[in-house]
């Protein structure tokens with residue numbers, strides 16, 4: 001059984017069909033980079049995986065559980081699927097430790113005596129152990145984004161979804177966030193990430209999925225697909241982002 005399975009997913013906003021029959025399977029441990037032009041449906045597809053978007057056709061399943069089934073407990077499912085966005089949305093009035101441990105305490109019932117150790121361990125993974133008592137406004141954008149990643153990791157997800165998490169950062173801060181992702185990849189985390197960082201996708205992803213007009217236009221092993229696109233649309237896209 002695949003970890004994630006999208007079958008002929010159709011998603012519309014009113015008259016606007018934005019996913020036009022998307023099928024994709026993701027195995028445990030895979031790192032999937034999702035690329036494509038603005039409006040091609042990348043974020044929408046990602047959001048379907050953890051049930052943030054109702055769909056009009058097809059099916060989405062995670063670990064064999066149907067995400068688009070009204071009887072599925074989405075809150076429970078989302079404990080296993082972390083998602084990090086471009087805007088990191090840390091709580092400004094809570095310090096780093098509290099930001100990270102809020103959900104584990106409230107949702108998972110992690111005991112107060114264990115939360116600091118939990119925060120320390122996930123902060124070590126993102127290289128920010130020394131910032132445990134800081135408040136978000138005392139951190140750079142890159143550090144805040146790494147705290148947001150640590151916050152997701154604290155729930156011990158099986159799958160992580162990342163939607164252009166470096167796009168809002170100053171260029172000099174992008175590298176530290178990508179490095180964090182690379183380390184998570186090395187640790188074996190399954191990840192689906194929407195990214196414009198083609199070099200990063202080539203280096204870290206197992207597979208590249210190119211979305212175009214609401215469809216998976218082309219997909220394949222990262223290095224091959226990016227070096228030798230099979231479709232003119234991917235070729236055009238790559239030459240636009242690389243130059």
Ligand SMILES: Nc1ncnc2c1ncn2[C@@H]1O[C@H](COP(=O)(O)OP(=O)(O)OP(=O)(O)O)[C@@H](O)[C@H]1O
Pocket residue numbers: 013018036037038039040041042043044045
């Ligand atoms: N909440 C919404 N309501 C109405 N239309 C939406 C909504 N979200 C997305 N869309 C439309 O769906 C299409 C796909 O959007 P999506 O956000 O998935 O694109 P994307 O590939 O992530 O683009 P970008 O690179 O700009 O983030 C677009 O035409 C967009 O206008």
Ligand SMILES: [Mg+2]
Pocket residue numbers: 042043044163194
């Ligand atoms: Mg998007």
